[in-house]
Amino acid sequence: MSRVHDMGGRFGDGPVEVDAADAPVFKEDWHGRALALTLASAALGKWNIDTSRHARERLAPQDYSRFSYYEKWIAGATDLLVETGVLTPEDLDTPEAEAPRHELADRALTPERVARVLSAGGPADRTCDVVKMFKPGDKVRTLAKAGNRFVDGGHTRLPSYAAGAVGEVVRFHGTHVFPDRSAHGLGEAPEPLYAVAFAASDLWVVAEDDGDEVILDLWQSYLEPAP
Template structure:
């Protein structure tokens, strides 16, 4: 997929666009598996939320294979990989003063995760 240019915007807004990839990429993680969000601090684009970095969550769902926005933003290609919904306990994210029953679910690319 090419870098988005001004001339492409109208057509994409009218018709929609998907970053879904049809490449056969094996998943690294399975539903129910615990994972840790990597503690990455790139100087460039990332969709890895800062407040989950270094935190442990559980894979809730595998959405399939999509282009990695980090590489797409800099013309580095699709780098297709699985996107997972990862559920984090509120206390894992914000400490023991947070609710013991609340959770936050975040969609995360393979490159953002490591096995626990």
């Protein structure tokens, strides 16, 4: 069963609104602070990017539907801070000036460290012994049912709209951390990662344009050879 965030191609949500080239990066000042808080919290080393994504995905459906983009980020980070024991619900209600020095204070992402940390990023490419099965030009079919096969309702990068679809490998990205396991503390389990192109008309009964295609980055265990 999919979660509320898995809405790609859903009918009735309207067109994607594209901002003008000269539009500000953040529409509201607090949007930038929300991003900064999320990144600074992650820098404490208590979770990884896949865990962070899943925290936003598993927000209560009524909250996910009504929250704005950066409200989802704040809610996900807040949940993780409490779940990992960094903060308590009481801490969240305590004014900063009254809060005692935190045991993780020395790991805080200070302004002078920001550029270095962001430029380093969080590379997910790894070496592994899993044999590469596909190459560009190969036809592949995704699993008939999208979903995490290790954790009920867990994180996965195979969207439900592409389940059971046939596409063509257009690029091999190397071997990368497998998010279905990484998001849940089950190890990195790296495996081959491919860019796979699908005709939009093969994904939806009514495509916006018959010539459109969708390219998804998909891990090898999501795929099987297509005749």
